[in-house]
Amino acid sequence: xxxxxxxxxxxxxxxxxxxxxxxxxxxxxxxxxxxxxxxxxxxxxxxxxxxxxxxxxxxxxxxxxxxxxxxxxxxxxxxxxxxxxxxxxxxxxxxxxxxxxxxxxxxxxxxxxxxxxxxxxxxxxxxxxxxxxxxxxxxxxxxxxxxxxxxxxxxxxxxxxxxxxxxxxxxxxxxxxxxxxxxxxxxxxxxxxxxxxxxxxxxxxxxxxxxxxxxxxxxxxxxxxxxxxxxxxxxxxxxxxxxxxxxxxxxxxxx
Amino acid sequence: xxxxxxxxxxxxxxxxxxxxxxxxxxxxxxxxxxxxxxxxxxxxxxxxxxxxxxxxxxxxxxxxxxxxxxxxxxxxxxxxxxxxxxxxxxxxxxxxxxxxxxxxxxxxxxxxxxxxxxxxxxxxxxxxxxxxxxxxxxxxxxxxxxxxxxxxxxxxxxxxxxxxxxxxxxxxxxxxxxxxxxxxxxxxxxxxxxxxxxxxxxxxxxxxxxxxxxxxxxxxxxxxxxxxxxxxxxxxxxxxxxxxxxxxxxxxxx
Numbered sequence: 001x002x003x004x005x006x007x008x009x010x011x012x013x014x015x016x017x018x019x020x021x022x023x024x025x026x027x028x029x030x031x032x033x034x035x036x037x038x039x040x041x042x043x044x045x046x047x048x049x050x051x052x053x054x055x056x057x058x059x060x061x062x063x064x065x066x067x068x069x070x071x072x073x074x075x076x077x078x079x080x081x082x083x084x085x086x087x088x089x090x091x092x093x094x095x096x097x098x099x100x101x102x103x104x105x106x107x108x109x110x111x112x113x114x115x116x117x118x119x120x121x122x123x124x125x126x127x128x129x130x131x132x133x134x135x136x137x138x139x140x141x142x143x144x145x146x147x148x149x150x151x152x153x154x155x156x157x158x159x160x161x162x163x164x165x166x167x168x169x170x171x172x173x174x175x176x177x178x179x180x181x182x183x184x185x186x187x188x189x190x191x192x193x194x195x196x197x198x199x200x201x202x203x204x205x206x207x208x209x210x211x212x213x214x215x216x217x218x219x220x221x222x223x224x225x226x227x228x229x230x231x232x233x234x235x236x237x238x239x240x241x242x243x244x245x246x247x248x249x250x251x252x253x254x255x
Numbered sequence: 256x257x258x259x260x261x262x263x264x265x266x267x268x269x270x271x272x273x274x275x276x277x278x279x280x281x282x283x284x285x286x287x288x289x290x291x292x293x294x295x296x297x298x299x300x301x302x303x304x305x306x307x308x309x310x311x312x313x314x315x316x317x318x319x320x321x322x323x324x325x326x327x328x329x330x331x332x333x334x335x336x337x338x339x340x341x342x343x344x345x346x347x348x349x350x351x352x353x354x355x356x357x358x359x360x361x362x363x364x365x366x367x368x369x370x371x372x373x374x375x376x377x378x379x380x381x382x383x384x385x386x387x388x389x390x391x392x393x394x395x396x397x398x399x400x401x402x403x404x405x406x407x408x409x410x411x412x413x414x415x416x417x418x419x420x421x422x423x424x425x426x427x428x429x430x431x432x433x434x435x436x437x438x439x440x441x442x443x444x445x446x447x448x449x450x451x452x453x454x455x456x457x458x459x460x461x462x463x464x465x466x467x468x469x470x471x472x473x474x475x476x477x478x479x480x481x482x483x484x485x486x487x488x489x490x491x492x493x494x495x496x497x498x499x500x501x502x503x504x505x506x507x508x509x
Contacts, residue, residue, distance in 0.1 A: 006275065008338040101278035102338035108296060109277055115298035116280075 006102035009034045009109065010079050012086060012095040013117050014044075014067075016060065018051065019092075026050075027118045029064050031085075031095065032103070032110045037078035039106040042068040043114040047150065048131035054160070057131060058151025061138065063093060065150075128178035133210045133241050134160050137174055140245030146253065157197030163206075165253055171203060173236075175227065176210035177220040184223035191227040195234050206251065207231050207238045258464055258491045263484055266472035274355070276303065276335040279346045282358075287401075288419060291346050292358055293335060301355030303333055307419025308401070310481025311354045312474055316490060317397050317418030318356050319470045324458045326386075326393035327415035328357040332475060352475050356416060362405040364416075365438050371408075372440045379440035381411035385454060387438070387446030390415045391508065392455035394434045396501050397421045397494065402436045413438075413446075425486075425493040430500040433508045452509055456502045467491045 014029035029044035044064040047057035067085075070077050077085070079098060086095040103109045126132060134150065138161055141148045147164040154162060159171035173194035175187050191207075198205045209228070212220040231238050243249040280292035280300055288304035295301055307314045318330020333355040340346055363371065371377035390404060390413045400420035404413055437443065446452075471487040474480060 006336050006338045011278070099278055100339065100341060102275065102336045103277075104275050104296060112277060112296050112298040113294065116294040116300060 006104040007034060007039075009040070009101050009103035009106070010082065010098040011101050011113050012082055012098050014042075014064070014093070014095055016050065017092050018056065025094075028060065029067070030110065030113045030118050031067065031077075031082060032101070032106065032113065033077050033079050033082045033098075034103070035079045037076040037081070039103070040076055040078075041071045041106065041110050043110050043118070044068065045118050045120060046132070046135040048129065048135045049120045052131075054131065054134075054151045055158075057134070058149070061150040065142075128176050128210050128213070130160075130174060130176045133176045133178075133208065134174045136241045137161060137172065137208050137244050140241070143245065144247055144251075154197075154203075155201055157193070157201065159194070159197065163253055169203065170253055171198060171201075171205045173205065173207045174209075175207065177212040177216055177224045178210045179213075179220075180215045180217060182219065184219050187223055188227060191230055195230060195236070198234070198236070205236050206253075207236050208241055208244055209238055210241055258468060258488065258495065260484060260488050262468050263472050263488055263491070266468055267474075267484065269473060271332055271473040271475060273334045273352065274301075274331045276301075276333050276339045276355075278339050279341045281341075283345075286417070289348060291349055293333065293339065293349075293355065295331075295333060295355070300358040301331065301333060302358055303335060303349050303353055303355045304419065305335075305349045305351065305353040306479055307354070309420055309422050310479065311419075312480050312482030312487065312490075313421045314354045314356070314417075314419045315474060316470050316487070317399075317421045318354070320397065320462065320466075320494075321393060321415050321418070323462060323466060323470070324389065324393055326389050326458075327418075328359050330354055330356050330418075351479075352477075353479070359405065359407065359414060361409045362407050362414065365404045365406060365436060368406065368439045377406070377408065377440065379438070379442075381408075382406065382438060382441045382445055383411040383413060384446045384448060384451045386411075386413040387441075388448075388451035389413075389455040389458060391433065391435045391446060392452070392459055392501060392505055394436070395431045395504060396459050396497055398423075398431060398497070399434055402434055404436050404438070406438065422490050422493070425489045428493060428496045431497045431504050433504060435508065447509055449509060452505050456505050459498055459501055462498060464491075464495060467494055 011032045013027045015025040016028045017025040031042050033040040047061045051057050138148050138150050149162045152162050160174040161172040163170045212224050275296045276293040278294050280294050282292040284290045288306050290302045290304045292300050293303045315330050321327030322329035335350050393415050403417040471491045474482045
């Protein structure tokens with residue numbers, strides 16, 4: 001895999017510890033810069049792989065997405081800026097001291113460093129849990145250019161995602177029936193809470209539902225059918241995860 | 256029939272493939288070669304060395320063969336550019352076109368096992384008989400001098416590493432003698448059963464002359480490599496001869 005002569009870059013690993021009093025930090029993202037801000041980027045682990053807690057996932061997503069957005073601006077972060085960020089973060093979230101790296105190609109280098117230092121260990125088959133589906137939904141919406149906040153409160157109601165448009169905010173509910181759980185009641189409560197929140201806030205909403213898989217069983221089918229009926233009756237459009245990422249699928253979010 | 260020089264030259268003409276190192280990962284060994292880990296553009300980590308007792312050619316050829324038969328980590332030609340160097344100059348000796356052996360997680364060198372055995376962190380019962388037999392057969396075949404072996408602490412797999420001292424006397428065709436490194440706490444009989452030995456020998460016998468030609472070709476030139484074509488041809492024919500004697504020799508270990 002011989003590439004063109006490399007440039008010199010610098011990278012830091014973003015580390016996070018759920019409990020700052022314990023030495024159990026884990027690598028959650030890699031940041032690549034050069035000395036002059038000519039190239040660089042951030043690659044982050046999916047929030048669903050970082051925490052079981054939806055609120056923590058939202059917090060980490062906000063921080064990491066904010067960092068990534070800095071690289072979309074004309075004034076990209078450079079080595080000095082990375083050192084400033086590193087100095088400004090401590091406790092539960094911090095950056096390692098920047099290290100030199102050859103950069104034969106920025107995207108390839110970022111990908112390689114991510115896989116070497118951050119990527120979750122490969123698993124035989126990753127279950128399509130609610131959190132994993134939220135990863136896909138948030139990523140798909142952002143790729144389509146929407147401003148998305150993950151796992152946030154609005155007023156007194158907690159939503160899986162909030163899409164901010166010029167005119168309003170549209171809450172998203174994300175459900176997955178692809179597992180083989182025995183008890184699907186939490187999904188019914190989740191949907192009920194979402195619909196109640198929409199009604200109280202007077203907002204339009206969208207639901208994204210991963211349908212039952214072959215192994216899900218009849219109880220999943222029953223609950224899936226039930227919550228879809230609730231969403232239909234409440235005039236909440238329902239999509240499948242792949243549809244959200246499809247640029248040709250109209251989501252009618254008013255953008 | 257011995258392998259001919261023309262066969263090597265034809266494959267050499269295809270040129271060699273190089274893997275670019277990105278950054279020094281920082282783990283070091285205090286061995287002859289002062290190796291250090293580098294993350295490369297394929298996202299894997301390699302133990303990189305720029306010198307070896309019998310030239311980098313020995314490390315690369317034996318590493319390629321180890322990976323082929325499943326006895327050890329893969330070896331690659333690695334380009335370590337100045338941009339990948341740590342600022343303190345501690346890895347400067349590794350810059351250039353060098354050889355890298357893929358890092359394997361959860362492994363410990365047998366030389367470092369004794370304290371882990373004493374503290375109960377190493378369970379000798381975990382050691383896999385089949386992979387031990389394979390490593391014994393492989394190291395016997397290539398005639399390792401500075402015998403080194405890794406143990407995977409999770410799976411018990413035995414792995415052959417550090418082949419830089421191989422091929423020191425390939426001028427004379429000599430039948431192999433069994434090289435079986437003792438593993439602290441592990442009974443000497445582990446891997447000496449008929450089935451394990453048969454499987455190990457069969458894997459090495461499955462290495463064809465064509466495979467050997469591939470293993471000894473497409474290698475950089477220059478002093479640290481010490482791999483002129485006549486030496487590589489000699490290594491290939493030496494390995495051919497010993498491969499065909501291996502079954503008989505390994506039977507004496509049973």
